[in-house]
Amino acid sequence: MTSAQPNPEERLRELGIELPAAPKPLAAYVPAVRAGDLVFISGQGPLKDGQVVWAGQVGADLSVEEGREAARLAVINALAALKQEVGSLDRVVRMVKLVGWVNSAAGFYQQPQVINGASELLEEVFGERGRHARSAVAAHTLPLNFAVEIELIAQVQ
Amino acid sequence: MTSAQPNPEERLRELGIELPAAPKPLAAYVPAVRAGDLVFISGQGPLKDGQVVWAGQVGADLSVEEGREAARLAVINALAALKQEVGSLDRVVRMVKLVGWVNSAAGFYQQPQVINGASELLEEVFGERGRHARSAVAAHTLPLNFAVEIELIAQVQ
Amino acid sequence: MTSAQPNPEERLRELGIELPAAPKPLAAYVPAVRAGDLVFISGQGPLKDGQVVWAGQVGADLSVEEGREAARLAVINALAALKQEVGSLDRVVRMVKLVGWVNSAAGFYQQPQVINGASELLEEVFGERGRHARSAVAAHTLPLNFAVEIELIAQVQ
Numbered sequence: 001m002t003s004a005q006p007n008p009e010e011r012l013r014e015l016g017i018e019l020p021a022a023p024k025p026l027a028a029y030v031p032a033v034r035a036g037d038l039v040f041i042s043g044q045g046p047l048k049d050g051q052v053v054w055a056g057q058v059g060a061d062l063s064v065e066e067g068r069e070a071a072r073l074a075v076i077n078a079l080a081a082l083k084q085e086v087g088s089l090d091r092v093v094r095m096v097k098l099v100g101w102v103n104s105a106a107g108f109y110q111q112p113q114v115i116n117g118a119s120e121l122l123e124e125v126f127g128e129r130g131r132h133a134r135s136a137v138a139a140h141t142l143p144l145n146f147a148v149e150i151e152l153i154a155q156v157q
Numbered sequence: 158m159t160s161a162q163p164n165p166e167e168r169l170r171e172l173g174i175e176l177p178a179a180p181k182p183l184a185a186y187v188p189a190v191r192a193g194d195l196v197f198i199s200g201q202g203p204l205k206d207g208q209v210v211w212a213g214q215v216g217a218d219l220s221v222e223e224g225r226e227a228a229r230l231a232v233i234n235a236l237a238a239l240k241q242e243v244g245s246l247d248r249v250v251r252m253v254k255l256v257g258w259v260n261s262a263a264g265f266y267q268q269p270q271v272i273n274g275a276s277e278l279l280e281e282v283f284g285e286r287g288r289h290a291r292s293a294v295a296a297h298t299l300p301l302n303f304a305v306e307i308e309l310i311a312q313v314q
Numbered sequence: 315m316t317s318a319q320p321n322p323e324e325r326l327r328e329l330g331i332e333l334p335a336a337p338k339p340l341a342a343y344v345p346a347v348r349a350g351d352l353v354f355i356s357g358q359g360p361l362k363d364g365q366v367v368w369a370g371q372v373g374a375d376l377s378v379e380e381g382r383e384a385a386r387l388a389v390i391n392a393l394a395a396l397k398q399e400v401g402s403l404d405r406v407v408r409m410v411k412l413v414g415w416v417n418s419a420a421g422f423y424q425q426p427q428v429i430n431g432a433s434e435l436l437e438e439v440f441g442e443r444g445r446h447a448r449s450a451v452a453a454h455t456l457p458l459n460f461a462v463e464i465e466l467i468a469q470v471q
Contacts, residue, residue, distance in 0.1 A: 027269040028276035029291035033253050035195060035312040038349060040254040043292030096347050097354040099465075101294050104455050111457045112341040119342035134343035135357030135465045137415050140297045140454045141261050143268045151256075151292045155349045184426040185433035186448035190410050192352060192469045197411040200449030258451050297454045298418050300425045308413075308449045 006127045008089040012079075015124060022084035023047060023077045031081035038096065039085055039154045044077040045146035046070040054147040057140075059108030062147055068117030070147035071100060075118035078152045079125070086156050095122050095132040097153040103146060104138035111136040118150050163284045165246040169236075172281060179241035180204060180234045188238035195253065196242055196311045201234040202303035203227040211304040214297075216265030219304055225274030227304035228257060232275035235309045236282070243313050252279050252289040254310040260303060261295035268293040275307050320441045322403040326393075329438060336398035337361060337391045345395035352410065353399055353468045358391040359460035360384040368461040371454075373422030376461055382431030384461035385414060389432035392466045393439070400470050409436050409446040411467040417460060418452035425450040432464050 012019065022031045023044060032041045046054040046069075054070035056062050062070070075098075083089050100115035102108075115136040122130035132152075142149050169176065179188050180201055189198045203211040203226075211227035213219050219227070232255075240246050257272035259265075272293040279287035289309075299306050326333065336345050337358055346355045360368040360383075368384035370376050376384070389412075397403050414429035416422075429450040436444035446466075456463050 025291075027273045027291075027293075028280060028288075029255070030288045031290070033251060033288075033290045035251060035253045035310075036193070036350070040290040040310070042290040043294065094347060094349060096349045098343070099292070101292075106455060108455055109457055109459050116341045123342060131342075131344045131347075133345070133347045133354040133356040133465075134339075134341075135413070135415075135463065136341075136457055137357065137463060138453045138455045138457075139295045141263060141265055141295045143266055143293055143295075145266050149292065149294060151290075153349075153354070182448075184430045184448075184450070185437060185445075186412070187445045188447070190408060190445075190447045192408060192410045192467075193350070197447040197467070199447040200451065256449070296452045298420060298422055298452045300423055300450055300452075302423050306449065306451060308447075 008092060008125050011125045017076060019080040019083055022081045032085040034085055037155050039082055039156055041078045041081050041152040043149045043151040044074045045144060045149050046073040047077060052144050055145040056147060057103050057105045058114055058147055059105030064110055064113050067102060067114035067147055071115050071117030072121050074148050074150040075121055078150055082154055091157045092126060092129060092154055093157055094155040095126055095130050096155050098132050098134045099151045100136045101139045101142060101149045103142045111138055165249060165282050168282045174233060176237040176240055179238045189242040191242055194312050196239055196313055198235045198238050198309040200306045200308040201231045202301060202306050203230040204234060209301050212302040213304060214260050214262045215271055215304055216262030221267055221270050224259060224271035224304055228272050228274030228307060229278050231305050231307040232278055235307055239311055248314045249283060249286060250312040250314060252283055252287050253312050255289050255291045256308045257293045258296045258299060258306045260299045268295055322406060322439050325439045331390060333394040333397055336395045346399040348399055351469050353396055353470055355392045355395050355466040357463045357465040358388045359458060359463050360387040361391060366458050369459040370461060371417050371419045372428055372461055373419030378424055378427050381416060381428035381461055385429050385431035385464060386435050388462050388464040389435055392464055396468055405471045406440060406443060406468055407471055408469040409440055409444045410469050412446050412448045413465045414450045415453045415456060415463045417456045425452055
């Protein structure tokens with residue numbers, strides 16, 4: 001099923017996901033910059049309506065499952081930034097690269113499982129085009145105590 | 158005022174900023190690599206004349222304001238590396254992407270405010286072309302105990 | 315000697331390095347994605363035959379020299395992923411950018427020396443074309459307790 005080329009905007013509707021307004025940068029930068037056919041998207045946290053939904057360290061304050069939800073919400077915000085930059089997610093050629101930082105307790109080693117919350121959504125929405133290269137790493141703290149921060153590079157038409 | 162297209166080399170002079178010699182890599186790599194019209198600049202710390210000016214954790218050893226100064230100095234070193242690669246900063250089409258790591262005390266959440274020290278300088282020097290995508294994250298330690306480390310991608314003519 | 319343009323596949327043989335099968339992703343992503351002439355390679359750890367060879371914090375559990383070995387092994391895995399994507403390493407035009415995260419003890423500042431284990435191998439194998447831009451940073455923990463994680467961007471024909 002994921003080998004088909006889904007229509008991403010339609011898939012979002014089927015999944016009941018309404019993209020928010022593009023996240024307002026926390027500071028002196030912009031949500032996304034296009035250079036040639038690559039769009040570089042700023043690091044996003046698990047914010048909804050301007051509120052941090054998932055805060056704290058995964059492996060201490062939050063479970064892996066909660067961390068996955070945080071990663072899913074952060075990547076939805078990244079898609080909102082991407083859509084604002086290019087007009088429609090149907091113009092995505094390929095999700096190229098994702099970096100996921102997990103706010104991690106000492107001795108927590110399951111960052112890949114947490115960041116899967118983001119990676120799996122990209123595959124659900126974009127099918128094969130959603131399969132990306134990725135680094136999942138740890139931080140001992142993050143801006144606003146985000147449980148995760150996700151940055152993304154996409155190739156577009 | 159930032160919507161105008163300033164002449165970056167002239168703006169640096171107006172700001173009284175003299176770019177240093179391109180930073181000598183700490184190890185087996187180079188300060189910048191160009192691939193097509195993108196220049197990837199190596200991670201830079203708050204060094205001046207080969208000395209670390211700002212060392213330690215922001216939120217413990219250093220204030221947010223000191224962290225901002227560290228970020229500003231690190232991005233000046235990044236601009237020096239970029240200038241060495243392309244000859245003149247006037248050839249910059251767009252600052253594309255910045256990643257800022259803040260050497261952070263446990264429970265410190267203001268990485269965006271710290272990295273603004275770098276982002277605001279880019280906008281002062283490059284105007285609209287200086288507005289970039291960005292991730293601000295934390296590390297519990299950094300090379301040479303740098304207070305911040307900044308890496309940059311620029312699009313050039 | 316490194317100014318010559320070596321044949322990378324031949325150099326690997328001379329160095330006695332046999333690339334493993336491309337690393338199996340730990341999760342819902344792929345080892346490498348090509349966009350134009352850039353290949354983005356997923357973060358790699360010091361795994362061999364599916365086992366973590368170097369685990370723990372450099373500066374506490376591991377020495378700098380052991381960390382260097384971990385970085386060398388991680389970048390060999392990155393080269394395996396790159397080769398799978400493009401067919402032969404002889405198609406590499408330039409190693410563009412490397413990010414190295416070092417699983418670091420508190421107060422450990424020698425991340426550049428550790429990541430040199432990866433950078434020096436790239437120069438041994440690719441000569442001048444192997445000289446890359448780089449960021450070396452710290453994490454207090456990493457997936458599977460990897461001693462290092464390495465991600466890479468390469469430019470290819």
